[in-house]
Amino acid sequence: MSNNILAWTKNAIEQREQAAREACDDGEGRWHSGWRSENKREDGETGGERIGDERDEHALCNEGRRSSEAQSIHIALNDPASVLRRCAADRKLLELHGDRCHSCPAKGATGYCDEWTEFDCGDVCPVVTAVGESYGWAENEKTTSARPAWLAKVTSFAFRRTVTRSRQEAAEHHVCFTVVVTIGGETAIGREAEVQMPIADAERLGQQMLRIATYQREQMTARPTTDSPDAASAGQAPPTEGDQTA
Known part of the structure; x- marks a missing residue:
């Protein structure tokens, strides 16, 4: 995915960038609204709403239908220059997170x-x-x-393991546990795998899991029990049924 x-x-x-560059019309693509109310129009001026660029040339002019002030300002705020800036910023986000x-x-x-x-x-x-x-x-x-969801089911408690890759290197201490890979609730590979984590990573994972477990327990204990009228009327399931994870 x-x-x-x-x-x-x-x-x-790329499509937005190409359209924005063509709309620049050899300019910088910085537009401004030329909207003016009726009482500020000069004699003989038409009802068209003018959008001008940085060269004070017409970038857009609607002579057939009068645009509102909000529409005119909105068009100017979404000029080609701003579109190109947003595209460049989004490319940076994709580079960092994609x-x-x-x-x-x-x-x-x-x-x-x-x-x-x-x-x-x-x-x-x-x-x-x-x-x-x-x-x-x-x-x-x-x-x-979306691809099928591959999950791993933990099959052991945590245990210690010391790993030595060579006599010249210092021993590495890991926290380990075993898992089986599943898909759709069924075993996918048919064999266990051992997960080995450096101590620092294991500590961080343990803290994360403790925070999530505490949050979920608070959510469970905050629910009304199935014996209470409120729970029955709301159709809520007891915590043991509604909060299971695969």
Whole structure:
């Protein structure tokens, strides 16, 4: 999905840039509104609403229908120069957040914002999604291009392991646990994998998991029980049924 939304968004940016450059008409593309109310029009002046550029030449003039002041100002604020600036800024965002390993704040399924969410090269960062949506990346395009969800189920408690790659290198201490890869709830590979994490990464992951677990527990305990009239009328499920994760 990452490559799909990146390619789509980059193509959309190129189209906007091309249209903006052509609209500059060999100028800088800085437009201003020439809207004036009826009582400020000169004798013989038509009802057209003029948009001028930095050379004080007509960039847009509607002689057939009178535009409102708000419409005239809006057009000028979205002149070719501003479009080119936004396109350049969006390219920088895609360069920083698109198809690369990095950390970025993101909200999980619970709505909790994790400031250190890790994104791999094939993952879609929320910043990339936001930029794509600003150019019209539709919901159906996101769902049709999404890949099947591969998950990993933890199959052991954490344990220690010391790794020595060579006699010349110092031993590395890791926190480890085992997982099995699943897809659609079924085992996908048929064998366990061992996850090895340096101590610093394990500490950070543990802190993140503790914050999320605390938040979810607070959400669970804040709900009315199924025996209460409020819960029954609202159709709420008990925490043991409504808060399971695969």
